[in-house]
Amino acid sequence: MGEIIFWTLVRIMIIIPTIYIMRNYLDYSVWWSASFLLMYGVVLHPAIVQFRYFLEKNKDVLESSLCSSCEHFDKSAVLCMKHDEHPTENYLPCDGIDWSPKSKGNGVENISE
Numbered sequence: 579m580g581e582i583i584f585w586t587l588v589r590i591m592i593i594i595p596t597i598y599i600m601r602n603y604l605d606y607s608v609w610w611s612a613s614f615l616l617m618y619g620v621v622l623h624p625a626i627v628q629f630r631y632f633l634e635k636n637k638d639v640l641e642s643s644l645c646s647s648c649e650h651f652d653k654s655a656v657l658c659m660k661h662d663e664h665p666t667e668n669y670l671p672c673d674g675i676d677w678s679p680k681s682k683g684n685g686v687e688n689i690s691e
């Protein structure tokens with residue numbers, strides 16, 4: 579996830595000066611449309627595609643692994659916060675020993691319900 583954010587910021591840093599420079603060469607109404615299309619095509623759409631790929635790649639870990647029901651699991655980064663490692667389909671950083679159910683009151687559902 580951090581990689582998606584990083585590359586989105588890189589693209590934003592490139593596209594903003596480009597859009598600013600284009601202002602000198604295009605009619606104002608065309609410049610607005612071109613700017614919008616560039617922002618969508620260069621920044622937003624690639625970020626959406628990368629995010630969908632991230633979700634698809636980690637679908638099994640996010641939905642059906644032991645970690646997905648553990649309070650130490652950060653879904654947004656697919657990260658075990660207790661061991662600071664990324665679990666995979668075939669690898670649990672704690673081998674299940676440190677698993678702890680998500681608790682009530684922190685905005686996360688309780689698996690026992």
Ligand code: SF4
Nearest residue numbers: 645648658672676677
């Ligand atoms: S403590 Fe164990 S079960 Fe919980 S997220 Fe980390 S590796 Fe997964």
